[in-house]
Amino acid sequence: MTLDITQVYSQIEAMAGDIKSRRADYVRRLDVALNTLKTAGSAQDKLKKKIDRARTTWLVAGLREPIGLKQPAAKCPDDYAVVASDGSQIDVDRHHSVRLFLLNIGLVCLQYGSRPEAEFTTLPTLYSDEERLFIRSDDGKQAQIEGPLLGLKRDIEECRCLADRVCAMPAAMPVVGLIDGTLIKWKLAGQRYEDFVVKHLLDEGLLKQLDRFQVLSREKKAAVASYISFPGSADVVNALRLHLCPYEPVDCDKYCAGKFEGRACDAVGGLADRDIFRRLLSDGERSAVFCSNSSIIKRYGSHKVCFFYLRLDDEVARVEAPLWVADSSELLETVHALVAEQCRKGFGYPVALSEAHEQAVVSGADRAQFWDVVERVMLEGNLETGSSLKQRSKKIRWI
Amino acid sequence: MDLGKQFAEVIETSNSEFLAQCYELDGVPALGSLVKTRSRDCEIYALVYASGTHSIEPGRRIVARGQGATSPADVFKANPQLAKLLCSDFRALVVGHDRGGVMRQYLPPSPAGIYAFVYSCKPEEVRIFTGSLDFLSLLIDSRLPVATDEVIAAFLRLASLTHQAPQEFLIKAGQGLAWLLSNDIRRLDSILKRLRI
Numbered sequence: 001m002t003l004d005i006t007q008v009y010s011q012i013e014a015m016a017g018d019i020k021s022r023r024a025d026y027v028r029r030l031d032v033a034l035n036t037l038k039t040a041g042s043a044q045d046k047l048k049k050k051i052d053r054a055r056t057t058w059l060v061a062g063l064r065e066p067i068g069l070k071q072p073a074a075k076c077p078d079d080y081a082v083v084a085s086d087g088s089q090i091d092v093d094r095h096h097s098v099r100l101f102l103l104n105i106g107l108v109c110l111q112y113g114s115r116p117e118a119e120f121t122t123l124p125t126l127y128s129d130e131e132r133l134f135i136r137s138d139d140g141k142q143a144q145i146e147g148p149l150l151g152l153k154r155d156i157e158e159c160r161c162l163a164d165r166v167c168a169m170p171a172a173m174p175v176v177g178l179i180d181g182t183l184i185k186w187k188l189a190g191q192r193y194e195d196f197v198v199k200h201l202l203d204e205g206l207l208k209q210l211d212r213f214q215v216l217s218r219e220k221k222a223a224v225a226s227y228i229s230f231p232g233s234a235d236v237v238n239a240l241r242l243h244l245c246p247y248e249p250v251d252c253d254k255y256c257a258g259k260f261e262g263r264a265c266d267a268v269g270g271l272a273d274r275d276i277f278r279r280l281l282s283d284g285e286r287s288a289v290f291c292s293n294s295s296i297i298k299r300y301g302s303h304k305v306c307f308f309y310l311r312l313d314d315e316v317a318r319v320e321a322p323l324w325v326a327d328s329s330e331l332l333e334t335v336h337a338l339v340a341e342q343c344r345k346g347f348g349y350p351v352a353l354s355e356a357h358e359q360a361v362v363s364g365a366d367r368a369q370f371w372d373v374v375e376r377v378m379l380e381g382n383l384e385t386g387s388s389l390k391q392r393s394k395k396i397r398w399i
Numbered sequence: 400m401d402l403g404k405q406f407a408e409v410i411e412t413s414n415s416e417f418l419a420q421c422y423e424l425d426g427v428p429a430l431g432s433l434v435k436t437r438s439r440d441c442e443i444y445a446l447v448y449a450s451g452t453h454s455i456e457p458g459r460r461i462v463a464r465g466q467g468a469t470s471p472a473d474v475f476k477a478n479p480q481l482a483k484l485l486c487s488d489f490r491a492l493v494v495g496h497d498r499g500g501v502m503r504q505y506l507p508p509s510p511a512g513i514y515a516f517v518y519s520c521k522p523e524e525v526r527i528f529t530g531s532l533d534f535l536s537l538l539i540d541s542r543l544p545v546a547t548d549e550v551i552a553a554f555l556r557l558a559s560l561t562h563q564a565p566q567e568f569l570i571k572a573g574q575g576l577a578w579l580l581s582n583d584i585r586r587l588d589s590i591l592k593r594l595r596i
Contacts, residue, residue, distance in 0.1 A: 118481075345478060
């Protein structure tokens, strides 16, 4: 039996009713947030100090520009390029006797101006040897690359392919490399992964690739940024919460332990940053640049992640870039202009990222064909091709 | 085989027709053009009866992008990816084949090869091919998903221009059609009306 939608229907109706009843509350909170943004803006230095000294349980945006800034996009250069990468994967399947995973990276280079050109590339790579299926430490520890770890590995490969292509671009042409999703690898924070895993994926992985972009940016107008559509983050809202907090220095555990409502800061609680900037910004405008205070960012050095919100036709996106991009007004302006123009061409989403996704996507049919080919080649080589009985029962749906 | 311009490739094939994808966007030949390709044992001649430009992926719909642009070329300039995402193709009805230097105006023993290159026919080849009008019965009897009479008329109009006396060629073709369509005067009349150059 599949999902019985008739049974769920009444629950969906109840949910919609609940959301509707909270609508007035949402509008009230949003009004408070926008007013708070104004007052916080006129006391920005004070808020900055408050943020620096605060001990909170949530992520608070670091302030770099006036918090209520609204910046229109500059004009795009006459000739420029946007390179984007995206990826998908076939994960290790423990129901198959062969241990492997596959990464499929889609790479798109779009050149605009006097010589418009498009280049689409798909780079599938199979990982099946022990050396590449595990991350290993010098002292004999190992972590198998699968599940969430494979997602992180994919992010790094996307960034590596992007850096390769951006490095090969002509020097005279301004170029922005675009990645889908966040640059903040917060999953690597905390105790979840051992340090050798973090070192491999972050220090020797993502950050090494960002180094390549930074070196390149010294030779030509080249930047890297990542794009998050419909972001759920609330770093700026949390900064407003600090502004509303009556305690100095702010210390959530000390003054408000166990409280989830009724606090002064709850007047703007439950909002996302996108809610505020959707009301504040006009089409194509960016917000102030903020910096992330995620704990993993401490490892990022000069690549400390900064971000701004970008108002597009009907939504607000979050654009992240390393500190060295945010520090250069020229690169920041280029990223803003090019990403806004990409969204305009792509009906609200960067066209280069959209096409990179199309190149990378591995459909259910592709997956089935991949495993069929693996089994056929194994059989031709007289190698064992066993799969689990559970896997077989999924293929042959008997009654 | 005297090759004309190689401009497309066969991507779907059968004994009676083939589908070919053009190398250039909008590079489809005119309706009724004679084109040629190869099977494993002969050269195949075919008539273009349908053509178009569409998304490479069936699931991706083309949307309007030209608001504010001054020409369709501007749309391509501002969106260079489009040339990679769209393709032009055409369907051609097989009307004859050349085996060992002998032209035969009936279906070949084997279909055009998949990925076989497609060439345009030079005016001289069209003139030689239409030296005989035996292929007209193939055309008259074919059941195409487009108006067959339009294709026949388009082909004869184009072919007439390769002859020294186009009008005489069209009169001869009209006589051939009159014999084949002696029991369908309405259809004959419809085609003849479309033969005016």
